[in-house]
Amino acid sequence: MPSSNQPQSLGSVLSELVDRYGYRERFDAARAVEAWPEVVGEAIANVTEQVWMRHGTLHVKVRSSAWRHQLQFQRQQWRERMNQHLGREVVDEVVFR
Incomplete structure (x- = not known):
């Protein structure tokens, strides 16, 4: 600071503390x-059903295989939209399970 x-x-101040620690x-x-x-x-x-983040990868558990398949085709677009919403590169990859 x-x-x-x-x-x-x-x-x-809070942003600096988050970075510092x-x-x-x-x-x-x-x-x-x-x-x-x-x-x-x-x-x-x-x-x-469930969303979690680990080491830059956003994991999304999907209720059905049909939806998972559909969302998988758009995973790059979801990554870009998430990062745009967050205002910086946070999500490196999106994985649907």
């Missing part, structure tokens, strides 16, 4: 999981 006595926004990856993973329903919309969110 800067050593000046100038006021800083709470957001910038090595929590950025966990924080971004939580944001990605939380954003999934909003990014994909209600129809697709309703056919997914």
Whole structure:
């Protein structure tokens, strides 16, 4: 953190602390999981059972093999939409199970 006595926004202070203590990856993973329903919309969110992030890969458990197959074709688009929503490259890959 800067050593000046100038006021800083709470957001910038928290962001610096997250980076300093090595929590950025966990924080971004939580944001990605939380954003999934909003990014994909209600129809697709309703056919997914579980979403988790590990080492840059967003894992999505899908209720049926037909939906899994359909979503698999669009995995690059989902990755791009997630990263756009998050404002930075957080998701390296999306895997549907």
